[in-house]
Amino acid sequence: MKIYFTLLFIVISHLVTGQITIQKLFELNDQIIKKHPENYQIAIQEFNKLPVDSMDARTKSLFYQFQSTYHSFIGNYDSSRFYWDQQYVHALKNDEIKYDSTFYKQHNFVDAKKFILKRAKNEKVVMINEAHNIPYHRVFVSQLLNGFRELGFKYLAIEDLADQNINTTRIVTDTIGYYSHDPLFAEMIREALRQNFVLIKYEARNTNSNRMRDSLQAVNLAKLLETDPQAKLLVYAGYDHVHENTRTSWKKMAQFFKEMTNIDPLTISQTRHIERYHTQFETDEFLTVNKFVSFSVPVIALKDHTVWHDDFVDISLFYPRYLTPNNRPKYLSMNSTTKALPLDTYGQKGLFVQAYYACEKRGHRIPADQLFIKTTKEFLYLRPGNYILEFKNTNDQIVNTKRVSVRK
Template identity: 30%
Template sequence: MQMIKQVGLVAALLSTLTSCTQDTKSYKPSATIQQEARSGKPGANQFAAWDLSYIGEYQAALEAWEAPYGPGRPIRAISAADSDAFVALQPVNAREYILRRARTERIVILNEAHHNPRHRAFAASLLPELARLGYRYFAVEAINKLDTLLNRRGYPTLATGYYTKEPQFGQLLRTAGQSGFKLVAYDYGFTNDGPMNEQVKSRETAQARNIQQILQADPQARIVVYCGFAHVHEGPNGMATQPSMAYYLRELTGLNPFTIDQTTLTEAGTRSGENATYRLAKAPESAVFLPTGNQAYPAAGPNMSVDVNVFHPRTTYVQGRPAWVFTARRRPVPLKQQLAVGYPCLVFAYDAREDLATALPVDIVELQSATDHKALALDKGRYTLVAKGPAGNVQTWSVKR
């Protein structure tokens, strides 16, 4: 991505060192997160990766996810034959390929790694065009069924879900609503009792049945499904030894979904944590790899059973942020306000059109010092910015982009 020009910023200080009506307690500073990651508790690094992603610390989130494996993990091997076969493929723009394929599909299933906001940014880039192709339902694993006002409200709150408080996820949901999609929850109605195999089957079949209900109510529906990790697999061993949601959905509906994986050909916190095929891939943009014919390469993972793997190149940075957080609409906004809350601090950006008491921030950055010049990614409009310091003090001001 080319360097993006800075945009003008109009700021007016509203209040300093006061209390904040927004719920900033759900977001932790990175020092606290890293301390919790060292606790030794089961899953501590996984939770740390999620928490770091929520505050925009992308690289740290990737590293936290990889930390349990240790620095000595051997690089995953790939055979010479597989290597030769892959390097002979040609990369094509992933977004263009997916949208072309989607013209003739009824169900598109796209997955994410829950600690990787880049996958959400890519998914958001697809939604406006998918809506123009006639897709009307956006079924999202991470949405809480109890948030019955989400479609009317148009933006996420803490009630919306667990992963949805991450700003790129919030942007994904806002983009869906603005594009005309109906947001649908589908990860409910299963049991967590009994042997693990039974729990897995209960969840995967419940997810598929809940998505099937969309087609039962609207037989001509075209649906985009957004899930995590292995739920996208169509094969009989998609969930290690059992079928996953995508398999059951095909069985229930008779429709063969167009399944897209983002979790295999994507960067990790360490090179040794990456798929071997990823290290062979060469493309300047998100891509799928095609042979001389027109069938996308789907075999990057040994247990993978999807129609296509999307390759995302290594992240580059613009104004202290991953370049992919910025788009033609969401431009870099430098923080020019002098902060009095101390460092390190979290800075939250809230859309002034949304209820500031309940809406989740559209962007978050952590500043380590007065010389830390990370920019916010903001669309045109008015925003309330809130800086929260290490002692809990907050500073609030408004900006217009």
């Protein structure tokens, strides 16, 4: 499977002995995925061995994206943020943190979930994006799915989806996508199946042109609506693909889609107003909202009933600060569909725990939750059901297993 990251343009460099290139990074990643299913530790271990100093700027950027993604998969969210920001640390300035009190005073801040579902009532196509290293974007979309289904949305098109047979198998495995290796992404897909969405694969393949990729994505979505003209469609994409315009020659998927279909999608961005490892990279609006507004769920800003938004989208979300040292993120405990399962951590500090659905066969499973045991009081967050807990050492060897049930 070819993995697309957010590099504006990737030129596959010539192989040079001893030099780490973009091509070598992709090859290493592909080997890890194919040879080590269910092993979430080895990717980080192998990437840690690479000599970063031997990489050119574009290769370093991809390296940091891989590291950020894999750390997000295993719940090392602070490390994930660190590696993501390493791409831009050369531009870091010791500027004074700025707060825009006028922005705060001129806007009301309302629950994003309620507002979006109300706004989407009369929409035919809704597009929402994610940052590929931010799992709580998937948590938020999971919480929207029931509401969208009740509004009559039938299809959920997922950029990462590689195997549309999931609509028949109803089983989420590590072969259906790349970012869906993240437990929270997998849980979002499972929730979509529970809500009886038809999942749609729409990614463009075999192109190294960003503009061509976006145009082919739009073509695939337009074809879907040609075959089912009355359908309502929810699209889950990465980053700027939901932009309805651009300042460059790189036209995005949503803009192509709008021109092809004459349908103006409701576009929603989750990716700008989020916490970063370096506060200097956070937007002034994010800093302001988190300083002056008390909130624990995503919000949007309204001025005279008009939505404030970033360029090229209709709605922009503001997220609270979720991460605190030595604690799992608050959004895990706020999910109404999951229960906190306390772990017996005695004598098991440092082990990696994965909670798999008991009904799934070993080999290509994606856990419902996973963590490293770091303290004497740890919790897994799981939906009601039966699970197998696997406790693994740093070599990914199972040293203990336990069957547990989570009651409603």
